[in-house]
Amino acid sequence: MLWPLFFLVTAIHAELCHPDAENAFKVRLSIRTALGDKAYVWDTNEEYLFRAMVAFSMRKVPSREATEISHVLLCNVTQRVSFWFVVTDPSRNHTLPAVEVQSAIRMNRNRINNAFFLNDRTLEFLRIPSTLAPPMDPSVPIWIIVFGVIFCIVIVATALLVLSGIRHRRRNNKGLPGLDDAEDKCENTITVENGIPCDPLDTKGGHINDGFLTEDERLTPL
Amino acid sequence: KGPGVHRRAEGFVCCRAREKARPKWGNPMQFLLICVSYAVGLGNVWRFPYLCQMYGGGSFLVPYIIMLIVEGMPLLYLELAVGQRMRQGSIGAWRTISPYLSGVGIASLVVSFLVSVYYNVINTWAVWYLFHSFQDPLPWSVCPLNGNRTGYDEECEKASSTQYFWYRKTLNISPSIQENGNVQWESALCLTLAWLIVYLCILRGTESTGKVVYFTASLPYCVLIIYLVRGLTLHGATNGLVYMFTPKIKELANPKAWINAATQIFFSLGLGCGGLIAFASYNEPSNNCQKHAIIVSIINSSTAIFSCIVTFSIYGFKATFNYENCLNKVILLLTNSFDLEDGFLTASNLEEVKDYLASTYPSKYSEVFPHIRNCSLESELNTAVQGTGLAFIVYTEAIKNMEVSQLWSVLYFFMLLTLGMGSMVGTGTAILTPLTDSKVISSYLPKEAISGLVCLVNCAIGMLFTMEAGNYWFDIFNDYAATLSLLLIVLVETIAVCYVYGLKRFESDLQAMTGHALNWYWKAMWAFVSPVLIVGLFIFYLSDYILTGTLQYQAWDATQGHVVTKDYPPYALAVIGLLVASSTMCIPLVALGTFVKRHFRKK
Numbered sequence: 087m088l089w090p091l092f093f094l095v096t097a098i099h100a101e102l103c104h105p106d107a108e109n110a111f112k113v114r115l116s117i118r119t120a121l122g123d124k125a126y127v128w129d130t131n132e133e134y135l136f137r138a139m140v141a142f143s144m145r146k147v148p149s150r151e152a153t154e155i156s157h158v159l160l161c162n163v164t165q166r167v168s169f170w171f172v173v174t175d176p177s178r179n180h181t182l183p184a185v186e187v188q189s190a191i192r193m194n195r196n197r198i199n200n201a202f203f204l205n206d207r208t209l210e211f212l213r214i215p216s217t218l219a220p221p222m223d224p225s226v227p228i229w230i231i232v233f234g235v236i237f238c239i240v241i242v243a244t245a246l247l248v249l250s251g252i253r254h255r256r257r258n259n260k261g262l263p264g265l266d267d268a269e270d271k272c273e274n275t276i277t278v279e280n281g282i283p284c285d286p287l288d289t290k291g292g293h294i295n296d297g298f299l300t301e302d303e304r305l306t307p308l
Numbered sequence: 309k310g311p312g313v314h315r316r317a318e319g320f321v322c323c324r325a326r327e328k329a330r331p332k333w334g335n336p337m338q339f340l341l342i343c344v345s346y347a348v349g350l351g352n353v354w355r356f357p358y359l360c361q362m363y364g365g366g367s368f369l370v371p372y373i374i375m376l377i378v379e380g381m382p383l384l385y386l387e388l389a390v391g392q393r394m395r396q397g398s399i400g401a402w403r404t405i406s407p408y409l410s411g412v413g414i415a416s417l418v419v420s421f422l423v424s425v426y427y428n429v430i431n432t433w434a435v436w437y438l439f440h441s442f443q444d445p446l447p448w449s450v451c452p453l454n455g456n457r458t459g460y461d462e463e464c465e466k467a468s469s470t471q472y473f474w475y476r477k478t479l480n481i482s483p484s485i486q487e488n489g490n491v492q493w494e495s496a497l498c499l500t501l502a503w504l505i506v507y508l509c510i511l512r513g514t515e516s517t518g519k520v521v522y523f524t525a526s527l528p529y530c531v532l533i534i535y536l537v538r539g540l541t542l543h544g545a546t547n548g549l550v551y552m553f554t555p556k557i558k559e560l561a562n563p564k565a566w567i568n569a570a571t572q573i574f575f576s577l578g579l580g581c582g583g584l585i586a587f588a589s590y591n592e593p594s595n596n597c598q599k600h601a602i603i604v605s606i607i608n609s610s611t612a613i614f615s616c617i618v619t620f621s622i623y624g625f626k627a628t629f630n631y632e633n634c635l636n637k638v639i640l641l642l643t644n645s646f647d648l649e650d651g652f653l654t655a656s657n658l659e660e661v662k663d664y665l666a667s668t669y670p671s672k673y674s675e676v677f678p679h680i681r682n683c684s685l686e687s688e689l690n691t692a693v694q695g696t697g698l699a700f701i702v703y704t705e706a707i708k709n710m711e712v713s714q715l716w717s718v719l720y721f722f723m724l725l726t727l728g729m730g731s732m733v734g735t736g737t738a739i740l741t742p743l744t745d746s747k748v749i750s751s752y753l754p755k756e757a758i759s760g761l762v763c764l765v766n767c768a769i770g771m772l773f774t775m776e777a778g779n780y781w782f783d784i785f786n787d788y789a790a791t792l793s794l795l796l797i798v799l800v801e802t803i804a805v806c807y808v809y810g811l812k813r814f815e816s817d818l819q820a821m822t823g824h825a826l827n828w829y830w831k832a833m834w835a836f837v838s839p840v841l842i843v844g845l846f847i848f849y850l851s852d853y854i855l856t857g858t859l860q861y862q863a864w865d866a867t868q869g870h871v872v873t874k875d876y877p878p879y880a881l882a883v884i885g886l887l888v889a890s891s892t893m894c895i896p897l898v899a900l901g902t903f904v905k906r907h908f909r910k911k
Contacts, residue, residue, distance in 0.1 A: 118650040229440050232442055240501065
């Protein structure tokens with residue numbers, strides 16, 4: 087007597103939960119990638135926990151507080167580990183709309199991830215996009231602070247150098263006016279004399295003075 | 309002869325007094341360091357590794373070293389000797405050699421000015437990245453989120469996070485050079501700061517510059533050594549080093565390898581800009597500039613090779629990282645499509661499993677097959693990048709994957725900044741020395757005001773490069789402002805010293821000045837080999853420009869997430885022509901002007 091009922095229940099179960107069913111979602115876990123050596127084996131107990139977390143998420147939705155673990159159906163578990171799940175209503179005849187399930191999972195994604203020591207990347211709900219964490223945005227960008235500090239230092243150093251230069255020149259002007267006049271006179275001196283530049287005349291003593299010797303004159307011509 | 313002697317005597321006294329006024333380097337070490345700081349610049353870090361990769365790895369060193377000995381050292385010695393002998397900046401020095409040739413000095417000044425306008429923009433970007441390195445996570449390591457926070461920004465997804473940060477956040481680049489856009493205030497602020505730093509370093513002339521160069525010359529080496537140690541210990545570094553040092557001997561037969569080696573040596577040493585003449589003019593006349601020329605050119609090339617090692621270990625790390633990422637993506641795709649057990653597929657059994665799946669599930673495999681990328685370490689290593697792409701995209705990509713990435717990022721951009729500042733300080737000195745030597749200008753304005761004015765003008769013009777299309781204009785300046793002009797200037801310089809002034813006369817001047825005889829090698833190089841080499845390079849460049857027809861540039865396409873090639877509009881071509889003409893035309897125009905002036909004076 088009970089057998090037909092059992093077959094009926096499994097038939098309904100198979101109808102409601104199968105790959106690409108209406109309102110069904112595929113879940114994919116990458117436990118080995120996330121945990122490496124500490125990876126746990128995916129067995130029916132883990133599946134129970136998963137169903138509990140999904141039921142917990144649905145209970146948080148205002149109109150669905152009566153959701154039980156038995157309303158969450160899993161099927162097609164592969165060795166990947168991946169499977170499909172649906173959430174049925176209390177009558178077990180219909181599945182809850184995908185939109186509700188999606189928003190419930192999104193709200194509690196963090197809790198679900200933490201229950202399995204996974205993150206958004208290693209516990210994937212296909213067709214349920216995760217909300218990415220916004221980047222930390224300080225009120226004043228950090229680079230402007232650094233810029234301000236360096237800018238002030240450079241301005242102060244420049245001002246110091248310029249002011250000390252002005253003071254140095256003023257002191258020089260007061261002290262030695264004669265030397266400046268001599269320098270000014272020099273500005274008008276022609277630098278080239280007879281095609282020979284002035285400079286070699288004042289190299290250190292004892293060197294060849296080009297002003298008075300040309301190559302031909304080195305050897306007295308006959 | 310009477311009045312002549314009297315005039316000569318007066319000239320003797322005055323000249324000695326004037327000579328006392330010329331500032332000098334604190335000690336010969338400062339002169340050496342500023343030459344090193346000027347020569348060792350960003351080109352050593354980002355152009356040489358690219359050339360090495362393109363032209364046969366280890367075998368590129370052969371043409372490079374040959375060109376160094378044949379071209380680099382002689383020309384460097386020539387410029388230093390001219391500066392030390394004439395004891396004036398570029399304009400005065402060439403006017404002394406021959407009044408018809410003062411155009412050479414003016415051309416050097418114009419080229420230095422154009423270089424300084426665009427070069428400091430690189431320092432701006434280095435400053436920008438440096439200030440952004442004090443964050444966790446580094447801003448170029450993650451993509452920003454899109455509007456409804458379900459995914460990442462579209463442009464960032466298509467390109468990569470480092471490219472996005474460079475093209476969108478730093479440059480905010482427009483799709484083509486015609487669309488100018490607005491000045492980006494963040495870049496403008498950084499440019500102002502960069503120019504303030506340059507002003508701070510050069511405002512006092514040799515007094516301040518001489519001290520700054522201790523820092524700008526030595527810090528890059530410290531950072532390069534740290535990076536060498538870090539780079540060699542990175543996972544996958546050996547892949548890059550093996551790739552680089554495997555010599556591809558047949559590349560030696562490629563004439564482009566030799567031409568690029570010659571070009572690299574030429575531009576890397578900063579010849580023809582007037583900088584080296586300016587530095588040497590502040591030397592003691594008895595300074596042994598031959599020794600310094602050899603030391604500087606050897607240090608310059610060794611730094612290039614050294615940074616090549618560092619760059620290739622970083623390349624190897626980045627290529628290995630990307631290759632492993634690619635493999636992981638393929639593994640994930642296959643695992644998900646065929647529901648294989650997680651962790652079953654690894655890099656080692658990937659090929660066998662692929663064959664097994666292809667045979668067992670042929671229909672499903674053929675569906676998945678188009679999405680499987682062919683991962684190859686060779687192709688990752690082959691992506692040769694030079695210039696700003698290498699520094700700001702490739703290196704940042706490698707840095708973001710290192711541990712404690714903020715530290716490495718700060719170190720790296722600080723090094724870039726000091727390299728760039730060293731070259732900027734040298735270029736600034738090259739511009740200021742002729743200006744302060746000129747009696748007209750220096751009688752009205754003090755040194756600080758002249759430097760301030762130069763920096764202000766440069767900063768104002770540099771705002772052009774902070775606009776949205778600024779990077780395209782930067783590329784124009786980078787490629788065309790200095791290349792042809794410098795070749796012509798150095799050619800005229802060599803011919804002027806050897807044939808106009810007279811090689812024998814120059815030789816005796818040097819002997820009188822330094823006390824050492826001039827080696828025959830230098831004479832042979834100056835008189836024959838170097839001019840021939842430069843003429844060869846000149847012909848190559850001209851024919852290259854003529855053969856390529858229209859000039860093109862790389863524009864960033866935001867919708868596709870990669871660069872596309874476009875043609876320059878006519879007004880950009882006009883600007884290019886103007887850039888080249890403004891410096892090269894100085895030489896004939898001034899010669900003509902002097903000739904006309906003398907002609908009228910004779911009448």
